[in-house]
Amino acid sequence: MTQYQNVTIDPTVTNGSQLASNINSWREATLSLHSGVARPAYATAGTMWISTASTPWKLYVFDGVNDAPLGEIDPAGHAFVSAGGTDFTNDLMTAADSAAARDKLGAQKKIGYEPVDKAGDTATGTIESRMALGDPETGVRSIGNRVVLEGRGDVDGDNYRGWLEVEEEVGVGARMKIVLIGDDGRKEFLFDQSGRLETPGPLVLPAAPTADLHAATKKYVDDAEAAAVETGLGVGQTxxxxxxxxxxxxxxxxxxxxxxxxxxxxxxxxxxxxxxxxxxxxxxxxxxxxxxxxxxxxxxxxxxxxxxxxxxxxxxxxxx
CATH class of the missing domain: 2.60.120 (Jelly Rolls)
Structure with a gap:
């Protein structure tokens, strides 16, 4: 046990040899984090110590009344597991480096626009995500403050990109934009605070509305008007x-x-x-x-x- 032999140093009675022994004992206790089979008798609130009574070792901090566990140390495997952590967080803490941590998270690293694959993906190809400032395609920050959540993938041989932008423009307020890039080019859908929606082309709706507040397509309205006319008095009659x-x-x-x-x-x-x-x-x-x-x-x-x-x-x- 490398804990300090609790001795009071009295300058009137402690000689040089005794002082050196006491200092060396304290040095060993400090360097070993006061390790031992039991909490050191001299511990006060805030003292951190290691229990070596069993393996893995237990790391505690004494709060003045009880020992609060901080984690476990495996002296053979050279690993630390935090107390109260889940299998996920503990597994993450044992990652050897950032690449191993990303692999444990199931995440991918973004290097420019080249994705780094993660083994075990169910889709054929790669999928990635990131946060950025500015337009991911052009890099231009055309509107005030912008935060981008981007997704990009090469799935089953098809290249897709898309992102969600939250923008703020002076005098206009917050706006949300959805950008999709596929085989037919770039499409943007913009929502503003008033609830207005801007689309790059015709808005595709279900063939027929089923409730009073559902939107209707122009074709549906035209067909309904044509049907009403066709059934009107005098149409096709003699x-x-x-x-x-x-x-x-x-x-x-x-x-x-x-x-x-x-x-x-x-x-x-x-x-x-x-x-x-x-x-x-x-x-x-x-x-x-x-x-x-x-x-x-x-x-x-x-x-x-x-x-x-x-x-x-x-x-x-x-x-x-």
Whole structure:
């Protein structure tokens, strides 16, 4: 045990030989970090010491009451493991050099733009990441303060690069940019604090929105408008004389896929009476009137699925 023999040096009674012995004992204790099978009796709060009672050795610091463990020392393997560390951190601490540490971390070193491969990658090729200031492609810091998180890879024979930039411009504020570089060149997507998005070209959206607040593509809107027009009254329809196919008082239903318009002209002495219904049960009367001229004519629209009927007429036209 190389601990100091706790002796008080009294200049009135300690001679030169005794003083030299005491100093040498303290020197050995200090150089061995007060190692021994038990904490030295002279330890005070803050004393660091090594317990050699078992292997691996234990490194402690005395807090005045108890010994707080700092780690373990393997005298045979010449390794140190921190107390409370995980297998990951302890494994990292045993790395022989920076390259070995990166390999344990699964990280890669960036040397210019040449990646250093790590054995065991599942992808065919290399993938790397870094933090930088400025545009990784040009090196130009075009906007105030910029922080870049970059990813780059050669995966399955295809070269890809991409990075996320957080920028700050005086008078504008923070902006976030996503940059992608692939076979079709460089594309930038910019988000600002107002929520505005700038894209290098058309924004590709799902074919059809499924909720009220979903964005819609121009094609989807155009197709919806075209469909609405195609099903509108008068589109692809013609006026047809239907008198010979209609019987006064008989109920008819619009079974087509578009609304139709009906025009009836009463007889020389009778008025043009008609009625319509949405359910075939309850009817609303239209047409007729007090004037013999006005009462002879009636115009009405019949939506898809609705019902209609009219009395005796001289003419029965339908736009269908």
């Amino acid at each position: 006026w047809q004389e239907m008198k010979d196919e209609r019987t006064p008082g008989t109920v008819y239903q619009n079974t087509g896929d578009k609304p139709i318009m009906v025009y009836i002209f009463g007889s020389s002495t009778g008025y043009a009476y008609a009625s319509v219904s949405s359910d075939g049960v309850t009817y609303e009367a239209i047409g007729g009137g007090l004037s013999s001229e006005n009462g002879k004519r009636a115009y009405f629209i019949v939506p898809v699925g609705h019902y209609y009927r009219a009395g005796a007429v001289n003419s029965w036209l339908e736009l269908r």
